[in-house]
Amino acid sequence: MFLIDIVALLMVVIGLVFFVAGTLGLLRFTDDLTRLHALTKADNLGLGFVLLGMTLLFFNLLVMLKLLLIWVLVIISAATVSHVIGQRAYKQLLHRSESQDDHR
Amino acid sequence: MIIVDLLLALTIVLVAARCLYTSNLAESVVMFIVFGLLLSLVWVRLYAPDTALAEVAIGAGLAGALLLATLSQLHLTHAAKATAMARISLIIPVLLGGALGVSLLSLVQPAPGLSDLVMNNITQSGVEHPVTAVLLNYRAWDTALELAILMWAWAAQRALGPNLAWHGVRLQGLVLVYFSRLMVPLLALVAGYVLWQGAYAPGGAFQAGALLATAFILAFIVQQAQLGQANPAVIRRFIHHWAVKLLWLGGLLAFFVVGLAGLLLGYGFMGYAPAYAGALILAIEIAATFSIALILAALFTGEGRRYE
């Protein structure tokens, strides 16, 4: 029992490290597309580890399935939202480079 | 856990201050959404899972969608920067609020409030979950009038004239369409689950209504984004169809029909026969869920009349 607690804690901590990395990327990277990349990739993995830790703590099939559902839904919506934001950012990027071309 | 509470409290104050202080309105709105999410964590820490569910769906989700839509409709980007005086005066609310909070500390001692009354009568209320019992049985009046307030808000918004045009960017690809085909039925399913669960666990008409409203709004936004502005929005016309508008009033009507029936049968206005209380509450809740969902969605989509 005690060992499972330690492993669960380790999983949650690993997940949080990924979250910190993703947030650092969001704050420190320079343009929208790389920021999106840092955020979605690191956070999905981080959430996966946190939820893995949670399933170990609860060890109940119903809770496990609910947590798995949460993870899948978060991944799907993160992918969709970053697709939409990415399209907008890419259009702005094109717009900006076009207006720079006009100036030359 | 006290460290979690302290960190959460500090973060929420900083986020609220940033939300009001920044002159970048988009940042302001995003900070308000973050504020709503943090607030729902606070509600969990204060043993109020029902309100946490409602806060996530309404305070963060719906409010965020409304605010972002307003920003895009009005082309808002920046407000005037806070003046030097405003910046210095920011210390006043922090000090004043802190003093006010410290003066409340003498009240931190066990106080049962009304929970004994709630728990003693819960076997007669028809449901097992105390919050649902208060909402739909003990204080059904409040809940009925709250549905009336929603109707009033819609009427007042309608009186303000046509909606402004949307300025969405037309999206390429079908990712959003498939996303909404997956999520809209799922949201409706989860709304039904939350509604059913409200009888014995956190959940109920408010949370289910908010989830269903989110489903409508998601479908509406996706339609706008994929079709551009030229096409008429099917979702908006569906919500404002006269037959569907009867459902808007459904919650209020269900309350008063059941209430009058109780009066005639001698249980007093809005009294339920104990044997049927559970079924009656479920019926009212189903009607209220549709009312809340449709009116909230209508507040978001507007009627579709435009300025010429």
Next chain:
Amino acid sequence: MNEIAIYLITGSVLFCLGLWGVVMREHLLHKILGVNIMGSAAFMLFLAFAARAEPADAVPHALVLTGIVVAISAMALALALMKRVAKESEQHQATLEDSQ
């Protein structure tokens, strides 16, 4: 110091912060957000007081649940008012420019 004390102080500070936003910020959006933050602070005080009972008092929970829905409808109305104000002042501006 327990969690109830922490959230009582936080709620009071948030209420005053919201009031600061309503009074000191000029943009209507800031004022709307300020009013909503004040409302949420009031909910926080309600729920903190409810948490004193064991188990937590259900009546304030139900009140806050109702309050959240009323707050969102008030916000929707406030935003509609703000749009109307923006539209009116825009038209007003246009008529001023026409007459010059």
